[in-house]
Amino acid sequence: MNHKKLTVFTLAFENIKRNRFRSVWLVILVAVFAFAIFCGTVLTGSLDNGIKTMAGRVGADLMVVAQGYEVDLEDTLLRSEPSTFYLDGEVLEGVRGIAGVEEASSQLFIASLDADCCTVPVQLIGYDPESDFTIKNWLVNVWDGALGQDDIVVGSLILAEPGDQLVFFNKVYNVVAKLDDTGMGFDSSIFMNRHAAQVMIADSGRLSADELKHRDDLTSAVMVKLSKDADAQEVAAAIQAEYPQTDAVVSSDFMRDIASRLTDISKLTIGITVLLWVVAVMVLFFVFSIVMDSRKKELGLLIALGATRKKLARIMLLESFVITLLGAICGIFAACLILFPFQTLIAGMLELPYLLPSAQVIFAYMMLSLGVTVAIGPISSLSFIRKLSKTDVYSLIKEND
Amino acid sequence: MDGQKRLKYPAGIAVVIFGVLLLLLLLVIVPVCDGQVETASGSFIPMKCHWMSQAVLLFACLLILLGILLMASAGRETRLMLLIVTAACAVCVLLLVTALIGVCGSPTMRCNYATKPALQVFSVVLLVFSGASIINVARKKK
Amino acid sequence: MLLNVESVSHIYNEGKPNRCVAVNNVSLQVGEKDFLCLTGKSGCGKSTLFHMICGLLPPTKGKILFQDNDIWRQDEAQLALMRNAQIGYIQQGSGLLANYTAFDNVRLPFFLHKREGDGAERAAMLLERVGLANKAENYPAELSGGEQKRVAIVRALMNDPVMLVADEPTADIDEESTHEVMRFFSELAQEGMAVLVATHDMDILSYANRVFKMKAGEIGEE
Numbered sequence: 005m006n007h008k009k010l011t012v013f014t015l016a017f018e019n020i021k022r023n024r025f026r027s028v029w030l031v032i033l034v035a036v037f038a039f040a041i042f043c044g045t046v047l048t049g050s051l052d053n054g055i056k057t058m059a060g061r062v063g064a065d066l067m068v069v070a071q072g073y074e075v076d077l078e079d080t081l082l083r084s085e086p087s088t089f090y091l092d093g094e095v096l097e098g099v100r101g102i103a104g105v106e107e108a109s110s111q112l113f114i115a116s117l118d119a120d121c122c123t124v125p126v127q128l129i130g131y132d133p134e135s136d137f138t139i140k141n142w143l144v145n146v147w148d149g150a151l152g153q154d155d156i157v158v159g160s161l162i163l164a165e166p167g168d169q170l171v172f173f174n175k176v177y178n179v180v181a182k183l184d185d186t187g188m189g190f191d192s193s194i195f196m197n198r199h200a201a202q203v204m205i206a207d208s209g210r211l212s213a214d215e216l217k218h219r220d221d222l223t224s225a226v227m228v229k230l231s232k233d234a235d236a237q238e239v240a241a242a243i244q245a246e247y248p249q250t251d252a253v254v255s256s257d258f259m260r261d262i263a264s265r266l267t268d269i270s271k272l273t274i275g276i277t278v279l280l281w282v283v284a285v286m287v288l289f290f291v292f293s294i295v296m297d298s299r300k301k302e303l304g305l306l307i308a309l310g311a312t313r314k315k316l317a318r319i320m321l322l323e324s325f326v327i328t329l330l331g332a333i334c335g336i337f338a339a340c341l342i343l344f345p346f347q348t349l350i351a352g353m354l355e356l357p358y359l360l361p362s363a364q365v366i367f368a369y370m371m372l373s374l375g376v377t378v379a380i381g382p383i384s385s386l387s388f389i390r391k392l393s394k395t396d397v398y399s400l401i402k403e404n405d
Numbered sequence: 406m407d408g409q410k411r412l413k414y415p416a417g418i419a420v421v422i423f424g425v426l427l428l429l430l431l432l433v434i435v436p437v438c439d440g441q442v443e444t445a446s447g448s449f450i451p452m453k454c455h456w457m458s459q460a461v462l463l464f465a466c467l468l469i470l471l472g473i474l475l476m477a478s479a480g481r482e483t484r485l486m487l488l489i490v491t492a493a494c495a496v497c498v499l500l501l502v503t504a505l506i507g508v509c510g511s512p513t514m515r516c517n518y519a520t521k522p523a524l525q526v527f528s529v530v531l532l533v534f535s536g537a538s539i540i541n542v543a544r545k546k547k
Numbered sequence: 548m549l550l551n552v553e554s555v556s557h558i559y560n561e562g563k564p565n566r567c568v569a570v571n572n573v574s575l576q577v578g579e580k581d582f583l584c585l586t587g588k589s590g591c592g593k594s595t596l597f598h599m600i601c602g603l604l605p606p607t608k609g610k611i612l613f614q615d616n617d618i619w620r621q622d623e624a625q626l627a628l629m630r631n632a633q634i635g636y637i638q639q640g641s642g643l644l645a646n647y648t649a650f651d652n653v654r655l656p657f658f659l660h661k662r663e664g665d666g667a668e669r670a671a672m673l674l675e676r677v678g679l680a681n682k683a684e685n686y687p688a689e690l691s692g693g694e695q696k697r698v699a700i701v702r703a704l705m706n707d708p709v710m711l712v713a714d715e716p717t718a719d720i721d722e723e724s725t726h727e728v729m730r731f732f733s734e735l736a737q738e739g740m741a742v743l744v745a746t747h748d749m750d751i752l753s754y755a756n757r758v759f760k761m762k763a764g765e766i767g768e769e
Contacts, residue, residue: 161511161512161513162511163510163511163512163513192513341529342526345521345522345525346523346526348518349518349522352518
């Protein structure tokens with residue numbers, strides 16, 4: 005007969021193997037909680053990250069749009085729902101002349117542009133590279149020279165890299181730059197020189213005769229940067245007084261308004277996540293305690309046979325560690341299978357700024373979820389054994405008789 | 406005898422469920438894009454994700470068949486072979502989605518952000534499942 | 548003297564309304580080769596006395612000397628080692644660990660403290676001695692009550708103890724097995740081991756060379 009030595013390992017594994025039903029359910033339970041807390045934490049982190057990124061993203065203090073188009077602006081900036089709206093072009097020069105305005109740059113939004121790269125609508129944004137102060141912050145690469153008539157910049161979700169060429173309306177454009185991930189509408193937008201955009205839109209035959217007359221200074225929004233000591237509300241009032249047909253949106257208000265709505269959601273998700281953690285820790289702790297409690301007699305027997313409590317603790321620690329480790333790895337693996345391949349889908353479904361945190365942050369979340377779920381089993385078993393030390397072995401053996 | 410019966414059904418049922426799930430994924434849950442592209446000659450043809458979907462549908466039917474065969478077979482070697490074919494199906498689906506045919510290029514398209522990850526996750530899970538079943542069957546003594 | 552119990556008492560729930568004197572001022576001497584039977588009704592304090600002797604339950608009063616050591620003045624590790632190596636304790640009921648085979652159950656005491664080797668030879672020999680060599684790889688659930696008892700008995704002998712303490716070893720087995728077990732205990736006593744058996748079965752008293760009767764926590768004359 006060839007027999008393995010009986011060690012702490014073989015005893016623990018034998019316990020797990022012989023109680024397959026109990027072990028499997030414990031592993032599943034741990035996996036479910038590891039899955040939930042890791043998913044919850046990553047989702048919350050991504051929303052938080054998305055909102056933070058958005059706050060710094062617009063880069064303009066004021067945005068001037070045609071009266072009543074504030075909602076369309078929000079759609080374009082936040083949700084990548086392409087929209088088209090126009091503003092009288094002379095507003096730009098007028099705004100520049102108003103006291104307190106340091107810089108102003110116009111942008112032209114054109115919706116539903118069909119391109120061979122994409123079957124879904126793309127937002128085309130024409131901007132003025134010389135006066136721009138909002139788009140350039142997001143450029144991941146720098147290229148020589150200005151944005152020519154044939155050059156375009158693409159958002160992070162557009163399938164093209166600098167150096168590629170894209171065809172719109174039978175005209176070839178060179179991709180010269182790409183934007184960083186913004187988690188917002190910019191990701192599926194294409195940016196081009198405003199004049200090139202004007203030409204394109206005019207040629208596409210989508211403009212009314214009236215709009216065509218203004219084709220040279222067709223504008224959707226004017227982005228305004230204020231001088232340091234200017235008051236946003238006052239300047240906005242001044243612009244609206246000068247141009248009654250416009251809405252001057254104070255972007256801190258605009259953003260604060262959106263951000264406060266988002267923050268409410270974010271607070272809710274953080275709250276739910278915290279609750280989830282507390283519930284997970286408590287449930288796992290109690291379940292492991294109950295399992296240990298049901299094994300009192302087994303523990304008492306080992307003590308009667310001369311096992312020291314240290315030895316007992318080692319067997320139980322190893323046993324619960326193996327179970328929680330297995331469960332936590334399964335749960336987090338499953339979470340990764342959902343969170344990362346489907347991130348675009350999740351972001352789209354949430355209709356909220358959703359931006360995965362950096363790899364380091366995600367790794368930290370993962371280690372935290374793994375650490376906590378793996379630790380609960382052993383900690384709970386250990387605390388049970390400690391409690392056990394204070395009771396007489398006699399009562400343990402007696403208990404379940 | 407009773408024990409053998411208990412061993413034989415779960416894997417087969419699971420494989421049938423995998424097959425039905427794959428059908429549902431492709432037809433109902435995350436279908437590929439339904440748009441068509443215009444060729445140089447002016448005719449409209451489906452995009453490549455459509456062809457990928459057709460190919461994977463065949464594998465879904467194959468999986469259902471494999472599951473039924475697994476339920477019907479008791480021999481250890483037969484079951485082993487059927488499970489190996491199941492694992493091969495998982496690899497084929499993965500390859501069809503990523504390398505052999507693939508989906509449309511743009512990350513903004515449904516086949517790219519929904520169908521592709523769904524099928525990738527599906528094949529990984531199926532691969533893990535069939536791998537575990539193969540080990541399970543192989544380990545059992547005759 | 549191998550074991551010297553000096554005026555030992557145990558009181559459960561001391562200071563509470565449900566206070567209960569289980570063992571009252573008991574003194575007892577046991578030497579090598581003694582085969583001692585303790586009889587009495589259930590609840591007369593036999594098990595409590597045995598638990599104190601085996602180092603599982605501290606006495607409320609009095610002391611227990613084992614090989615001239617006061618066992619309740621040892622620390623936990625020494626007490627564990629004593630239970631493991633010197634006293635073989637067979638508790639009421641089966642007392643086997645359901646997760647391990649009969650063979651591993653028998654070997655288990657060998658591994659609870661640091662020892663050389665794997666104990667396989669001795670465990671196999673012990674199982675052979677009680678006629679269970681062919682059941683070595685069976686789990687307790689696959690053994691009959693008598694077989695389980697025999698496994699528990701040889702497990703108590705695994706580390707070659709100097710004293711064997713058996714609490715109702717024949718309570719749940721048939722008559723034939725009962726006599727087999729008692730004959731086995733006599734053999735062990737003849738080989739030099741001190742054997743203490745608690746029982747309420749009057750038929751088996753004839754195997755012992757000393758018999759005590761316990762009543763309401765007090766021990767009677769020999």
